[in-house]
Amino acid sequence: MRAVDALMECLKAEGVDVVFGLPGGANLPTYDAFYDAGIRHILVRHEAGGGHAAEGYAKATGKVGVSLGTSGPGATNLVTPICDAMMDSVPLVFLTGQVQTHLLGTDGFQEADTIGITMPIVKHSFMIRHPLEIPRTLHEAFHIARSGRPGPVVVDIPSDLSRADIPYEPVSDVHLPGYQPTTDGNQKQIRLAAKALANARRPVIYAGGGVVDAASELRELATADRFPVTCTLMGLGSFPAPHEQWLGMLGMHGTRTANYAMDEADLIVAIGARFDDRITGKISEFAPRAKFIHIDIDPAEISKNVPAHIPIVGDARNILPRLTTEYRALSADRSRLEEWWSRIATWQERHPLRYEDTDDGEIKPQYMIQALYEATGGAAIVTSDVGQHQMWAAQFYDFPMPRRWINSGGLGTMGFGLPAAMGAQVGCPDQTVVCIAGDGSVQMNMQELATCAQEGIPIKVFIMNNGYLGMVRQWQELFWDRRYSHVDMGQWPDFVKVADAYGATGMRLRDKDTLVRDMRAALATPGPVLVDVRVTREENTYPMIPAGQAARDMVG
Amino acid sequence: MTPVGEPATQEVLSLDDLNAAVGLRTGRKHVLAILVENKPGVLTRITGLFARRGFNIDTLAVGPTDDETVSRITLTLDGAVAPIDQVTKQLHKLVNVLKIRDLDPGEMLARELAMFKVSADGAARAEVMQICEIFRAKVVDVTKRSLVLEVTGTCDKVDAFEALVRPFGLIEMARTGEIAISRGRAET
Ligand SMILES: Cc1ncc(C[n+]2csc(CCOP(=O)(O)OP(=O)(O)O)c2C)c(N)n1
Ligand SMILES: [Mg+2]
Numbered sequence A: 001m002r003a004v005d006a007l008m009e010c011l012k013a014e015g016v017d018v019v020f021g022l023p024g025g026a027n028l029p030t031y032d033a034f035y036d037a038g039i040r041h042i043l044v045r046h047e048a049g050g051g052h053a054a055e056g057y058a059k060a061t062g063k064v065g066v067s068l069g070t071s072g073p074g075a076t077n078l079v080t081p082i083c084d085a086m087m088d089s090v091p092l093v094f095l096t097g098q099v100q101t102h103l104l105g106t107d108g109f110q111e112a113d114t115i116g117i118t119m120p121i122v123k124h125s126f127m128i129r130h131p132l133e134i135p136r137t138l139h140e141a142f143h144i145a146r147s148g149r150p151g152p153v154v155v156d157i158p159s160d161l162s163r164a165d166i167p168y169e170p171v172s173d174v175h176l177p178g179y180q181p182t183t184d185g186n187q188k189q190i191r192l193a194a195k196a197l198a199n200a201r202r203p204v205i206y207a208g209g210g211v212v213d214a215a216s217e218l219r220e221l222a223t224a225d226r227f228p229v230t231c232t233l234m235g236l237g238s239f240p241a242p243h244e245q246w247l248g249m250l251g252m253h254g255t256r257t258a259n260y261a262m263d264e265a266d267l268i269v270a271i272g273a274r275f276d277d278r279i280t281g282k283i284s285e286f287a288p289r290a291k292f293i294h295i296d297i298d299p300a301e302i303s304k305n306v307p308a309h310i311p312i313v314g315d316a317r318n319i320l321p322r323l324t325t326e327y328r329a330l331s332a333d334r335s336r337l338e339e340w341w342s343r344i345a346t347w348q349e350r351h352p353l354r355y356e357d358t359d360d361g362e363i364k365p366q367y368m369i370q371a372l373y374e375a376t377g378g379a380a381i382v383t384s385d386v387g388q389h390q391m392w393a394a395q396f397y398d399f400p401m402p403r404r405w406i407n408s409g410g411l412g413t414m415g416f417g418l419p420a421a422m423g424a425q426v427g428c429p430d431q432t433v434v435c436i437a438g439d440g441s442v443q444m445n446m447q448e449l450a451t452c453a454q455e456g457i458p459i460k461v462f463i464m465n466n467g468y469l470g471m472v473r474q475w476q477e478l479f480w481d482r483r484y485s486h487v488d489m490g491q492w493p494d495f496v497k498v499a500d501a502y503g504a505t506g507m508r509l510r511d512k513d514t515l516v517r518d519m520r521a522a523l524a525t526p527g528p529v530l531v532d533v534r535v536t537r538e539e540n541t542y543p544m545i546p547a548g549q550a551a552r553d554m555v556g
Numbered sequence B: 001m002t003p004v005g006e007p008a009t010q011e012v013l014s015l016d017d018l019n020a021a022v023g024l025r026t027g028r029k030h031v032l033a034i035l036v037e038n039k040p041g042v043l044t045r046i047t048g049l050f051a052r053r054g055f056n057i058d059t060l061a062v063g064p065t066d067d068e069t070v071s072r073i074t075l076t077l078d079g080a081v082a083p084i085d086q087v088t089k090q091l092h093k094l095v096n097v098l099k100i101r102d103l104d105p106g107e108m109l110a111r112e113l114a115m116f117k118v119s120a121d122g123a124a125r126a127e128v129m130q131i132c133e134i135f136r137a138k139v140v141d142v143t144k145r146s147l148v149l150e151v152t153g154t155c156d157k158v159d160a161f162e163a164l165v166r167p168f169g170l171i172e173m174a175r176t177g178e179i180a181i182s183r184g185r186a187e188t
Helices: A005-012 A025-034 A047-061 A081-086 A113-119 A131-146 A187-199 A209-223 A256-264 A316-329 A333-349 A365-376 A388-395 A417-427 A448-455 A471-481 A495-502 A513-525 B042-054 B084-093 B124-137 B155-168
Strands: A017-023 A040-043 A064-070 A092-098 A123-129 A152-158 A202-208 A229-233 A246-249 A267-271 A291-296 A310-313 A383-384 A433-438 A462-463 A505-509 A529-532 B029-037 B061-065 B070-078 B095-103 B110-120 B138-142 B148-153 B171-173 B179-182
Touching: A005 A025, A005 A131, A017 A047, A017 A417, A025 A064, A025 A092, A025 A152, A040 A448, A047 A064, A047 A081, A047 A092, A047 A417, A047 A448, A064 A417, A081 A092, A081 A113, A081 A152, A081 A291, A092 A131, A113 A123, A113 A152, A113 B042, A123 A131, A131 A152, A187 A267, A187 A291, A187 A310, A187 A316, A202 A209, A202 A256, A202 B095, A209 A229, A209 A267, A229 A256, A246 A256, A246 A388, A267 B084, A291 A316, A365 A388, A365 A433, A365 A462, A365 A513, A365 B179, A383 A388, A383 A417, A388 A433, A388 A462, A388 A471, A417 A433, A417 A448, A417 A462, A448 A495, A495 A505, A495 A529, A505 A513, A513 A529, B029 B084, B029 B179, B042 B070, B042 B084, B070 B179, B084 B095, B095 B179, B110 B155, B124 B138, B124 B148, B148 B155, B155 B171
Parallel strands: A017 A040, A017 A064, A064 A092, A092 A152, A123 A152, A202 A229, A202 A267, A229 A246, A267 A291, A291 A310, A383 A433, A433 A462, A462 A529, A505 A529
Antiparallel strands: B029 B070, B029 B095, B061 B070, B110 B148, B110 B171, B110 B179, B138 B148
């Protein structure tokens, strides 16, 4: 059998039902195999769109996403999604074509050192050197991508090797002696953590993207007492919002309540979170009174940025139930948290998320998110791009469960939202999938509307159109003396015409009074829809911890 | 830290008793013995990791082991500059890294090989040879106006040797960087 046909068998054995890609010379053999392999292949219009679509698919379903590109420019176009998946721990396998082995190292046509270029931004990568390696390598790639802390794996396949004939035998096990992620938390540490919790008077649970598959376990722990919970941008939905113990998101554009609670906490339980600078702000002033329990499957995250007092390495799904049991056994005095909660309640009362609405019919961007929440009944899978609209979406759309909020957190990749929505919709055909896009960001991967039209992928894209690279404009306004250098995008393009040209439905909404109704109409329209929502041009995302400052310095 | 009691006891543990487990800088030199899969690109993954994370490598030596599928890397770095704990954890994340030992300074034998080319004629020559004798260094090449000296030993010994021969006119030198192994029967 040809190695590429074996490759198709491996993909099927891994449960792959869809891949996103674009062919070229070096992966022609693979594409020949796709012709009748019985695996759905979605032809994207740019490899980056395919990579982000695979991310959206993986984030929405929890399964490994697969994305393909040819050698050279095909592979370099995948660099952004690879890096994005690395930063946000998304399980992905990238299959890149490579020039024939005799051309390797000769600067052959469309040769790029894909393994070298991507080395710093992959969980692991494989260069195929012999056709017989293909099946085993593929299974190893999937195993690495999905286990431990998930991440992207690149498999680079020279075209002559992929068309070689090999005897194919299904591979039933992988052998990776240097790769053994720890999943079981240490019992002694868990016990110590329970004791610390029982003695804490101002505890906070701070949960990140690592907790999306342990949401019910998180809720059990939090409600074993009245532990206040905050999530990072990546963790939203892991704790159901709204909820009486929910403080809102923390970090640069988090709620004052969440940030103040971190600031005054005596014990912080970090779960699947990595103390990114957008969370800590000025690190020397971050949570100055707190001791830290840090639970993470990646030991390298523990004490990387903030030294942990009780480190626990392992899978949150394994650790949290045991921690809850240990905690319950201590029958701690629940009343000890009353003072803490009354403090929190003061902040909640004094500093709710707010904005100044207008009554002249203008659509405030925050209101746009609230309207979309209402129009979708809070029940959609929401993807977003990067910028102000992303932060407002995170603030004003309440996510009741994980894998409903899909965005680019670590890398902050403009152009992520639309293709990610496409992938999420393919993975969850029965759900409403909406993308909250920026007018700047959406132009970076708008070409995938053609893919959506051709494949009948009915995503609903709502562009928060402020005519600006808004988040940059905000920084220029606040920190650069209002010198608006190259952030005004004016009236271009005409998104309704763009939608039309791509075979999608275009709409333009400017009226606040009918916004919810109009959004419902857009959601009810079959096929892909691109909605240009005109919002207040110069509005700032608040509250905000200016970069490099502390929670106490929140403005707005 | 107060000892941890049995679960379900009501013994109080004060949060004040908790200490962060990890000191970020140890302040001393570390010698890491790293066993890796002998595959193309593995060294690049390691050096790339160091460069990317801003960890400074002092010396690096790579060679085969008794198992042809495994290579051994000896890497020395300064624990005053590099967060050793973080370095080893990041190294462990590389799929091709099989084992890492941060060798205990009291329990290891470390050696480096160095070659020095010095200009030495007439009276100077005898003096250089005397230094060699003290350091058990060998003269491996002689011309009318130069000597090539070979010395092995710990990094400190080689440093000392270098300091002594340099004044005679050091033309060039080559050092391998340390390799190290643990004392006693047990495998590193
Ligand atoms: C690929 C890329 N280039 C540049 C940036 C820097 N950047 C961050 S937010 C932003 C503005 C995005 O504008 P838009 O999509 O219109 O969103 P808005 O902030 O206006 O809501 C820019 C340029 C980025 N995050 N990604
Ligand atoms: Mg904008």
